[in-house]
Each structure stands twice: as structure tokens, then as C-alpha cells.
Amino acid sequence: MGRKTLLVRCACGWETTGNEDEVVAATQEHGRRIHNMLPTRDEVLAMVVRDDPAATATEGTKP
């Protein structure tokens, strides 16, 4: 899948970066576990707040 590094930020302060597959998986897991919701892949990608081609895909998830 895409190699661009994407950033998704939740209103609760949680955020994740990575490639498309990574941010989708991490965001769906955060939504399911923390917020009792399961966004679709398209819904996650619609939430991307930044494409950062300069960043690596290994930044991971915080907090």
C-alpha cells in the first residue's frame, strides 16, 4: 500500500503516524478499544490531518 507517512489525530489527544495500512489498523484499534466504535478504512483515511512525505513510516503510535 502507500508509503507516505500519514497522521491521524483523535480528539482525545491520541495520534498515530505510519503508512496507510498502519494508520488504518492503529486507528481502528484505538476506536474499538477506547471509544467503542469501529471506523471503516475510508472513514479513517478521511480523518488524516497530514501527509508528511519527509517523515519515516516507523514513527509509531503515541501515547
Place this chain on the structure above:
Amino acid sequence: MTRTPGGWDVDGPIRAEVFVVWLNGDRLELTGPCGAAPWILELGATDHPVEVVDRTVRDVVGEPRLVHSTSWRRDRDAVILSFVVVIDGELVGSMESQPIGRRELARSGATAAPREIATEQVVEHGLRHMAWLAQDDPVVRAELPVPWRDALAGYTPEPFRSLG
């Protein structure tokens, strides 16, 4: 005690707003996976709100001492059910935590809801609710050790304090 604007947020017409409270010494503090910010859960059409909150808190934080619905309001295009969840200090771990300040309540009109309700006012109302339950409800009272009841005593209306 704020949420980050923009980005992704919980959707749905009914949501739970969880305030995880613990006793740090003699001081009540807010914590949770979102730190001191409100922890928002989506509630599905067939979900029982208390069950969802209890299950999610157990999964993410650990076994709660009390889960109690304390108020509701309409906000952000949804009905939001507010919960106070009491946990023991050893569950806080690395979660961010902040002392709880006092606020005046958001007062309703005789037949109308308050025009605005701040998060701190929801917490204030929740803790006053818990203080009342600590006096009135034997289940809640049994779950709250004396230091908790002492901390909540400041949230009890003055005429009620002597009844404890």
C-alpha cells in the same frame, strides 16, 4: 481538561462521557486514557450505556470501584450521558492525571436546560451527585472508604452534612 479540536472525534447520536476519578492522598483527581480530558464512548442503538462504560473501563483501565451515571445533556449534535467512574490509585499507572478544581454549577431554568455547560461544571455536578449517594445509597457508601467520603464531604450541601 479539553479535547483536541479537529481531527477525528467520536460520532453517533448518543455518547457516553466518562470521568475517571481517583483519590491522590486527600485530593480528587481526573485521569483516564485521555488524561483529564473527557473520555468519550460511542453508544450503539442496542448498547446499554452502563454496560458499555463498565466493560470499556475494565478493558482499558482495570476494575472500577464504582460506575455511576450522573447527568445528561445535549451537546455536539448528540445526547451525552455523563458518568463518574471511581478507581483505585494503583490503576492510574502512566495515565495523565490532574487535580479537580471547583466550579459553580450550570443552573437550569424552571423548564429549560442551561444555555451552556462547561466540562468542569459536569464534573462538579457528578461529584456532588456522588457525595449525595455516599450519604444516601448503601451500595455506594460501602464502596467508598472513609478517605473518599471525607474528600466528597466538601461537595455535600451544607444542610446535608450533619446527617452523615
